[in-house]
Amino acid sequence: MRKEFLRGMSTDDPEVTTVTSKGQITIPSRLRKQFGLEKGTKLMVVPTDYGLVLKKIDLPSVEEFQKRVEQRAGTVELSMEDVDQLVHEARGADE
Structure with a gap:
């Protein structure tokens, strides 16, 4: 399962971000554009055996x-x- 999970991850151009003292991170602009993340977008944080996974959730207005x-x-x-x-x-x- 881990290999399948890691296969879906691209390591060609890794991005690095930093957690602030308030626990916030900045998602790099290239990834925000790629995944359609705009101000107010809700993300679910899923803990896994391999780390954290962010999943965009689309809630109705x-x-x-x-x-x-x-x-x-x-x-x-x-x-x-x-x-x-x-x-x-x-x-x-x-x-």
């Missing part, structure tokens, strides 16, 4: 999320009690 909820609202029948139960389960019994 508030407007898009509201639109999706409205589209699905008519397809699911839940009572307020059902919604309360689902919220309670999602939060865990200790809250």
